[in-house]
Amino acid sequence: MSPAHVLEPTYRRLKRALMEGLWPGGAKLEAMRLAEDFGVSMTPVRDSLNQLVGEGLVDLTPGEGFRVPPLTEQRLRDLLDVNSALLKTANTANWRLPTEDGPVFIGNEYADRLAAAFSLLANGSGNRVLADIVDRISERLHFLRSCEPEVLPEANGIQKQIEAGLHGSRTDRHLAVVRYHRQCQGCVPQLINCLARLRGGGAT
Incomplete structure (x- = not known):
């Protein structure tokens, strides 16, 4: 070592x-x-x-x-399904924002802010195993998420809805999670194509 x-x-x-x-x-x-x-x-x-x-x-x-593991359309759909299921599971009636002063978002980049919001949502469940998996998925999808503002029709609005949901109700958080993942699933081919373009037409 x-x-x-x-x-x-x-x-x-x-x-x-x-x-x-x-x-x-x-x-x-x-x-x-x-x-x-x-x-x-x-x-x-x-x-x-x-x-x-x-x-x-x-x-x-x-x-x-x-x-480097390739990101195919099917693998992306699988990651989105797992991420959605975990965040819905985290959003229990006993959910609590992990910090007293509210979330601290690192950087101004869309992918970093989205990862921070999902991490806070997951950690609010008190389930560290669940939160660790959500963080791993965010790391795996970090580069792809740079395509989302270009591809998703309402990416920035959904991001703000997710962040606002951290201070809102359980229903607010649920609707934001559903809206985000539904848009991503509907644009999987476009996201994969954008990823290939950013990498100069090579493999994703």
Whole structure:
């Protein structure tokens, strides 16, 4: 295992690069090349890649090594279904906003704000396992969500509705979650096409 002072920044840098879509789906992640790019040894890179396999951001196939998991239309629909079900489950009668002062949204980017809102909604259930899965899905879909303001007819309005629902009623939160996922499901082909275009026409 790599020393923490080397492993942690390597892991964070690699994870952010994956979330920002630096490599297309299916791209091979070679530990030696990444180590050279990051200026570290191969050990922290391999350790980071293995950790990211557990988080669903990297695939590992015996004999083939590490790859970026492709995002197909079916996989996107599956992720949306799971995310919707988890957020509806989190929205119980006993739901409480996790912070006394309300949510703190990190950055102004649409994807970051949406991830923060979903994380708060999930954490309000008090179920840490559920909240962790919602966060993992947001990480997996981070780059794709940069397409949503362009593709979804009411993306920014829905985002504001989701954020407002954190201070509203259980019904408000439910309607916002349903509205968001319904629009995404209706635009899956367009979202996948947008993702391919952002990556220069390559694999998603």
